Amino acid sequence: MEDYETATSGASETYPQQCSSLRKNGYVMLKGNPCKIVEMSTSKTGKHGHAKVHLVGLDIFTGKKLEDICPSTHNMDVPNVTRKDYQLLNIDDGFLSLMDDSGATKEDLRLPDNEVGTEIGKKFDNGESFLVTVLKAVGQEAVVATKNYN
Template identity: 65%
Template sequence: MAEENFETGDAGASQTFPQQCSSLRKNGYVCMKNRACKIVEMSTSKTGKHGHAKVHLVGIDLFSGKKHEDICPSTHNMLVPHVKRKDYLLVEIENDGSLSLMEDDGHLKTDLNCPNNELGKEIKDRYENGEVLTLTVMTAMDEEQVVGYKLDNK
């Protein structure tokens, strides 16, 4: 019999859950083209001759920033990603751009890279100036990325 690990507590939960299209809201999350997206626009058409009102969704990919659109009958289900945000203390930025982040319990997380955008440039500049930063990491559908930072004024 294989040894089980119960420390995570997620019970192998799915990365998504179904939700009726009519109950989705702007600024919420939805899966479009198998990508986790934030809903930025939403409109509902009137019931047509076939009996379904249609919901037009426009979403921005959480990790690439690409725009996605979809139309779905309001009574049908769409998949919604489980999105988590967690803060980590920035310990070090390596020469190759990889990050060393510390969790609240003292464990090191070393599997993320600094973003290749304005946010990443700001983080590197502030780190090189000796500022203490807390980075916010967003996780959804087996992807994670640094999405923001705060200054620690201690």
Template identity: 75%
Template sequence: MADLDGDFESAESGASETYPQQCSALRKNGHVMLKGHACKIVEMSTSKTGKHGHAKVHLTGIDIFSGSKHEDICPSTHNMDVPNVCRKEYQLNNIDDGYMSLMDENGEQREDLKVPANDLGREITKKFDNGETFNVTVLKAVGNEAVIGIKCQTS
């Protein structure tokens, strides 16, 4: 009988960060894991079956967090990992020491996301400094989170 009294340092919710999908079922503007990066598919092409083999799918994707380009080739009948991508909007309440104070629609607060170090981050800071009220869109996948957009609030 196995000893089940082991120490568990962390517990997962049971939801996997990725799920398998047949390569031929992937579509442009969908998401896929390319070389360990969560990517949005920007280009797909399928080669014909050869004398001894499967049709191959050539995928080109842009990393949803860094913007870098990744490519991969996979037989159309094989499975590829697809990231579970979650998009959520938060109201920006404050910026303190480079971190954003955010509130979701349920009133839950979080202060663990940094202002992005890019043009979007500069736009967020400028709008906040001007006293504007707006939401930020946060994308979450495979353990990463990033602010990807701004949305003006409509009252």
């Protein structure tokens, strides 16, 4: 009997989209990083017949600015980005204890080392009840915002 190892192809993490159909505030993979598009400009068709699209994006996890240029007819990888809100239960040793709508808990996310993390810490210390928004893409997750209950 032969044993085949199954591995995820990563196909579910990104999907191809024609460069010319990408839009500002959408997502795209730039140099292997999931980015939110902040600027887009298209150059005129050159002598070789391809209009070029200049993309500027911010890495959704690090905020780092990345740029790329691609022919408008080429496909770019677009990350499948999901947003999910969790209720913050506790902060333990730099890790967040979170609960989703169904009551499932998640304890593998670190308190972010940025303004959002500072805000979470302050609200938590003040005993406030609030939600944190977790962004997930290409196998990475990060807390990107806080939200008060409505």
